[in-house]
Amino acid sequence: MTTTCPECFETVTAPAEPVLHEILECAECRGELEVVSTAPLLVALAPEVAEDWGE
Structure with a gap:
């Protein structure tokens, strides 16, 4: 499966079952x-x- 990166607009390939x-x-x-x-x-x-610096 593929989609588009919202940051650089390149194609991102995802696992078959994301x-x-x-x-x-x-x-x-x-x-x-x-x-x-x-x-x-x-x-x-x-x-x-x-x-959280221990908070």
Whole structure:
């Protein structure tokens, strides 16, 4: 399956059976993408992991 990277607009290839919230990497820009829909396949930029500094 393929979709388009929302960051650089290049084609991203996903596994044959992508899983909702799976993280993919764009081969072109190395952006981390989260699968937000499996039918049709849609991805969005994955949220950044925030530091909580022990809070």
